Amino acid sequence: MMKLLSSPASPFVRKVRIAAGMKGLLNQIDVQPADTNKGDDNLNRQNPLGKIPCLITDSGTALYDSPVICEYLDTLAPAPVLFPKAGAERFAALTRGALGDGILDAALLLVYEKRFRPETMQVAGWVERQQSKIARSLDLLANAPPDWDKSADYGHLTLACALGYLDFRHEGKWRAKHPKLVAWLERFAAAVPDFGKTTPVG
């Protein structure tokens, strides 16, 4: 039985849970809580960065971060293909994943700005820097929402988790400006039931 160190609020854990669901692997993974805000000794031993998700494989090896875990899970069952094997298709999916992770990193830094700092010590320039990364990325995506052929891949699921996190922690403000992306996310949710099953809590 694999172990997934996780929290119900983490968008990066959500990526892994969706990947596991799409590959039919959920019954092989024991999802265990880890707390990145208190020094979590077990997590820190497995991943010294103290970050979730961290997957402990059947052989006891710790794998991270979420792109690595998702690619590993992709090798454990044949379909659907989350990581195209080679060529332009692979690097488009990987870059799409990096874009989704970059939106998440910026959105998380905005959450941390409030969580770790009293209001008088929050810095407008830093907040705007992160907000502009998100805004430019959404503009680009809304201009040409990335479709899929047979099934959504790792890049699509990462983007969906990024939008889901903007709903969860940033009040879904992106929706008013980007109706085409709202429609895209609805198509994704209809195609990938594990998206709806992993709605964040916390």
Add this chain to the structure above:
Amino acid sequence: MMKLLSSPASPFVRKVRIAAGMKGLLNQIDVQPADTNKGDDNLNRQNPLGKIPCLITDSGTALYDSPVICEYLDTLAPAPVLFPKAGAERFAALTRGALGDGILDAALLLVYEKRFRPETMQVAGWVERQQSKIARSLDLLANAPPDWDKSADYGHLTLACALGYLDFRHEGKWRAKHPKLVAWLERFAAAVPDFGKTTPVG
């Protein structure tokens, strides 16, 4: 001719330059400056996250972030293999890369804490959080520095760039506590001349 949007101080750009050097691809890449601190319109158009490195391929496609670019370059020439093709070896290399990138992310957040905030608005708890990620990671690595067989891979080069960045921006304070890692970095530098050729400037 590919284009690499870059800066001479970025450790993530350094990863790509080392990978390109190891693969014999430097003469196919035009390294162009980009400034992430001023709104750089060209960079923002290519990568809406406004982050470097960003590689523009011969077909005009923008690829990011550094793991994606390094894996792409790995497909353009046969040797040395930077990304093992499959199995435990591949996921060990990828996790090692994620560890190096995680050290870099924490080290960069420490730099940003000073760059974006006056001293009275810097938060000790946040700084300690990042420092502890780096300290635990170095303890783990020093305990068993990761050797290579025929040649260093993507994971090793990422770890070397992380240590190089701690030298560049954090006064090499890690060296006193970790002589085995110092020796490891010297072995890496001897095996991969492109490491020494990309010493950061800025």
